[in-house]
Amino acid sequence: MQDPIYLDNAATTYPKPREVYDFMHEFYSTCGGNPDRTGRSMAGRMEQVVSQTRKMLCELFGGDDPRRLTFCLNASDALNQIVQGMLASGDHVVTTLLEHNSVLRPLYHKEQAGEVEVTYVPFDDAGFVSPADVKAALRENTKLVLLNHASNVVGTVQPLGEVGRACREAGAYFAVDASQTAGVVEIDAKGMCIDLVAFTGHKGLMGPTGIGGVYTGEGVPIRATRFGGTGVQSGRRTHPEEFPYRLECGTLNILGVAGLYAGQLWLREQGVANVHAREMALWDRMRRGLQGIEGVVTYCADGAEGHTAVLSFNVLGWEAADVGAILDANYGIACRTGLHCAPLVHRRLGTDEVFGTVRFSLGPFNTEEQVERAVAAVAEIAAIKG
Ligand SMILES: Cc1ncc(COP(=O)(O)O)c(C=O)c1O
Incomplete structure (x- = not known):
């Protein structure tokens, strides 16, 4: 064959890219420590790679505060964070028929529990969602609009800017599932009025599996859904509210971040x-x-x-x-x-x-x-x- x-x-x-495999190997075999938990210089390099990766991804998504770029496991984890951290009982959500189960299932569980109502906006024969249809679906109590930037089935890229502006006017938060577009198609969180970007590391970002995250815009009231060790403010009984710790707990997938770092360098060069x-x-x-x-x-x-x-x-x-x-x-x-x-x-x-x-x-x-x-x-x- x-x-x-x-x-x-x-x-x-x-x-x-070869550079991603090489960097992950070199980094993990020469760097010991745990970011934010060690004062040693070896951990310093780790912290630098973590903060540089936050910075590069924040820039990629058109955000302006790298601390609001938080890491988690993958896009499914990120989307769960958004759904669980943004919605409260009595809220209405607008989403679309183009969504992946990592949006549909968390929302469906909430619907089943009688906590939220969900409107599913259709797509046309060419595979596009009309911003006018999203706008028409917005209600007084719409807390969140959750949109798949590009369908993983048919590949159509949705008009984020128009949807974002409609959400902003109506006072709804706008979250984007960028699983298929991060590192592939432009995302300008500020310019497109996007409040939350969920991404996964192992697709267009060229990183490994097991790493993803959320970019949260200024003033977006997302609640933490998990609590634990952060390496900072350890005397406090409660989990820190500041970003990035607010949405991160436990030791980061540092090898995954290293892969994302090398993936970003490669993408920038190309x-x-x-x-x-x-x-x-x-x-x-x-x-x-x-x-x-x-x-x-x-x-x-x-x-x-x-x-x-x-x-x-x-x-x-x-x-x-x-x-x-x-x-x-x-x-x-x-x-x-x-x-x-x-x-x-x-x-x-x-x-x-x-x-x-x-x-x-x-x-x-x-x-x-x-x-x-x-x-x-x-x-x-x-x-x-x-
Ligand atoms: C549109 C979309 N959303 C979410 C996901 C979930 O990504 P992950 O499996 O990395 O959580 C995928 C993965 O295929 C996807 O294509």
Whole structure:
């Protein structure tokens, strides 16, 4: 078999830049200590890497206070922090049919408990949520609007600025799930009136798994949901209210932060827009190739504008999982099939009936040749029943 092809970058980017692996190894094997808990100079380097990473990510998200860039496990953890830390009984929340289960499930549990009401705004045939629909869904008691910046199923990028301004006017807080866009598409928290950004480290940010976080804007009343050791103000009975400690407890995933640090340096050197433009050129080639195959249906893939490099499709007459299994076994192509943790997207597209879609998602290290091979493989599968 030819070299394997990795087309599952929306699940997690692979490979990471060589610099990320190297830095993590060097850093963890030469630095001992626990940030904020040791006065030694070795810990000093750790603290420097942590604070530099907060600073770089804060800049990436268009924030202005790096202390408000707090780390946690991943985007699911970050979104739980937002849902649990922002909402109170009697609140109304606006979200969309594009959301991932890491938004849907925390909200559903609150809905089930009778604590909050949730409105789910639909998306149009091209995969976009209309800011006017979000605006129309806002109520007097809407505390939070929670929006997936880019769908992990169809890759459409939502208009944050317009939604943000509508929220600001209505007095609702605006939180963005940037799992698919952090390090990929511009996010300007201040300029787009975003109050909270949830991110994960292992996708576009090029870091490892096990690290993510929340950026919280000035004046946003988020409550801590966990309490414990912070290494500072240890004589106090209660958890510190200041950021970043407010939303962090226990020893940080320092190795994860180191990976994010190296990922940021790499992204800065490449230029986020350059990496994205390159991926989208490949995506467009793949889109045209797939759309030229008889019996292949693509979803919300009209053009590269307003998209990330994610492409969902089906081969008529096939279940998505079977196509994925053949791609894996016969062609060495790694992709994802199924509902991609976003069941409401499939209900809206009608793809729940064939158990989801096949998803190809590109990363910085895919090549034209790989795209051509993937398209040819799908064409062969489509021809079997043709
Ligand atoms: C849109 C979206 N939100 C949230 C998540 C959850 O990210 P994590 O698994 O890192 O918590 C994902 C991961 O696929 C995602 O694509």
